[in-house]
Amino acid sequence: MKAKSTILLLYIAWVIAAVTLVFAAAEKQPDSFYTLLRWVCCAVFAYSAVTSFQMKRMLWLCIFTTLAIIFNPIFVLQLDRNQWIIADWFSIGAMVIAAVVFWKRSRT
16 A cells, blocks of 8 residues: 555656646746756656665666756756756656566566
8 A cells, every 4th residue: 555655656656747747848937946946856857866765766866867967956057948848848757667667567
């Protein structure tokens, strides 16, 4: 039962992160939004990395660790807007693919 609740919490976190990333990629937002986005995404990706490690999904551990580093709010990467949009859409895609992969694994 613990694994199911962990997956459910992970899915909720992914939805929150994905929605904020869509807003960031869709149009220009205030600087405070991007600061909040980095905090939210870093936390979600770090939690995803820990969960991936617990599930022994090492590829996903690497992917989510990389995303947590990219979106970390302490040492901000100096990317231009187009590069951030690519990172946003890549992150959304990674979460969607991970959701499918983790769902299949949790059902077996």
